[in-house]
Amino acid sequence: MADPYLRFWLAFLDSGLPDIQRGRGDLVLARIAKSWSSWRGRAVEPVVRESLRRMPDGSLPEGTAVAGGYWTRSNDPEIDIVGADREPVAKRITVVGSVKWLRDRPFDEHDLARLLTHRTRLPGADERTPLLAVSRGGATTSGVTMLVPEDLLAAWRD
Structure with missing residues (x-):
């Protein structure tokens, strides 16, 4: 809906x-x-994905043409952001990401560990697949490309 x-x-x-x-x-x-x-958090995910689609070239890993999500019937794993080269069936996964839209908590080590685990369970992704975090509160960890609300808003202005 x-x-x-x-x-x-x-x-x-x-x-x-x-x-x-x-x-x-x-x-x-x-x-x-x-x-x-x-x-x-669930309501903002489609807005985040649309913002990613609107971002200028070079903002996301090379070859990212679409952004969606991935989940199994049991919702384990449930991955908020999956970038790929094409749809409906990707040849190459270009980025795997998480959306954390909490008011008072940034993307942290716990979130990164969970994202790393989920990436291993995504068909077509491996340890070389870049990681992306979209967070209202920024991040307290490294090893992931970080986008904040200002980055998403900029995608709608251009």
């Missing part, structure tokens, strides 16, 4: 209408607050 407002409505408000009608909007607000961080 492409419409973020409809996704939000279906995730939180549609099922909460009976509570709202009973004057218990506070219950709906509590459910939103409890799930907000996780929901926001």
Whole structure:
């Protein structure tokens, strides 16, 4: 579903209408607050991927023509960003990445370790496949190309 407002409505408000009608909007607000961080992270991923597609040549590893995601039926691994040379079936994986859109936590060593593990489980990727992190709060680790919100916004301006 492409419409973020409809996704939000279906995730939180549609099922909460009976509570709202009973004057218990506070219950709906509590459910939103409890799930907000996780929901926001998933909601921003399509925007991040579209921003990557719009970035000027040279911003991503050479040969990156498309950006998508990868997951198995069990969601293990679940990789937020997979750059490739073409779609729908890539000949070459050009970059593997993670989106961390937390307000008060940067991309860190734990996130990098998880991304490294997931890269080993992605068909077509190996230890030479570059790593990318997109984070609202920057990074506290090295070994990964870092993009922050300003980088994503710049892709929409050009």
